[in-house]
Amino acid sequence: MFKPGGLEHGGRLRAASLNYGIALADWLDLSTGIAPYGWPLPAIPASAWARLPEQQDGLEVxxxxYYGVSNLLPVAGSQAAIQALPRLLRNARVGIVSPAYAEHAAAWQREGHRLLELSEGGIERALERLDVLLLVNPNNPTGRRIEPQRLLQWRARLAERGGWLxxxxxxIDCTPEHSLAGFSDRPGLIVxxxxxxxxxxxxIRLGFVLAQxxxxxxxxxxxxxxxxxxxSRVVATALLQDYVGQRLQRERLLADGERLATLLSVQGLPPTGGCALFQFCCTPSAAELHEFLAAQxxxxRLFTSPLSLRFGLPADEAGWQRLQLGLEAFAMECQ
Structure with a gap:
């Protein structure tokens, strides 16, 4: 269960640079699940910097x-919603499917709600006792995905009692067919x-809340x-309308996700789970491998419960080769 104090996140490159004495420019950062590449950005007019943002600029449309919904709210990254949603309820019984992105539990506990840490297998037994069921799909860090129909069944049971899923x-953007976005107009569902x-x-710090x-x-x-x-609104509006760019990005990420899974498997680290943006490996040598690679x-991203590593995608061919050589060197050292 969550304990007060600073939460660790991927992408803390400056801290790693200081810790290992390696310049920022010399790192291969695989610690996040963020796409390491994008596509050309639109020009930003001077008015976007000079004027207060207005909702009629096309972002919401x-x-x-893009999400195929009628109602949504742009927020300053989904993190803003994660921290704010617990403030809409009082004394709720909240089940969080674990392991999961730690900020969720932290936010609900901060507001005084009663938290229950659940395995996926324990949801059915716990559901009638919950006001809120919260999960990440695909999960972070495990990559585990729960099918939409099962999620919608849980939503219906919660909504009967005024609860939330x-x-x-x-x-999920690389596999939108598994999203619940199209059902977010139903009572008790927040995506x-x-x-x-x-x-x-x-x-850019942008996210969206889809709900009634x-x-x-x-x-x-x-x-x-x-x-x-x-x-941010100017850039996001243009990219959300660029369907060709989205298709190419999705194809590249899916291919690179498979390439990463294959590379890890060949090096004796078959992923326990993952998605297009990262692969997750449970291994007893996780801490040693994390330290070995960091020294290079x-x-x-190291996790201790369960003991595991999460690998993000290299941005280019040089990064792929560097990761392969690092894994090969570790395997040689362990012989």
Whole structure:
């Protein structure tokens, strides 16, 4: 269960640089599940910097078309919604499918809710006792995906008692057929979507909440106006309308996800799970491998429960070769 204090995240490259004495430019950062490449960005007009953001600029329309929904709310990264949603309820019994992105549990516990850490197999037995069921799909860090029909059955049971099913779909853009976005108009369902991971623009700090209008209105009132900057809105609108670019990005990420799984398997690290943006490996040597690769300027994400590593995608061929050589060197050292 979550304990107070700073939470670790991937992408802490500056801290790794200081810790290992390796310059920032010399790292291969595989510690996140963010696409390591994107496509050309649109020009940003001066007015986007000079004026307060306005909702009539086309972002909401483009996002509704992209997700296939009627109602959504742009937020400053899905992290903003993760921290705000627990403030809409009081004294809720919240089941969180674990392991999962730790910020979810932290946010609900911070607001005084009662948390129950669940395995996927324990959901059915616990559901009648819950006000909220929260899960990440595909899961972070395991990559485990639960089928939509099963999720919708849980939603229906929760909604009968006024409960919520919250599904964080930060990593689902490469497999949109598994998304619950198209069902987000149903009572008791809240879907969180990340913009930065698939589009390779984590620094833009943009996400979307898909839910019934009443929930979105409560959340918008809590978050206040102008949560997404004008320049971010310009860039996101253009990319959400670029269907050709999205198709190419999806194809490349899916191919690279398979390539990463194959590379790890060949090196004796068959993934326990994963998705297009990362692969997850449970191995007793996770800590040693993490340290070995970091000493060579290759940053992965280490987890202790379960003991495992998560590998993101290299951005280019040089990165792929560097990862392969690092894994081969570790295998040689362990012989």
């Amino acid at each position: 483009a996002a509704r078309d 919250i599904v964080d779909e930060a990593f 969180l979507r990340s913009f930065g991971k698939f589009f390779g623009l984590a620094g 209008p009443a929930v979105l209105e409560w959340l918008a009132e809590l978050l206040g106006p102008w949560t997404v900057s004008g320049p 300027g290759i940053l992965t």
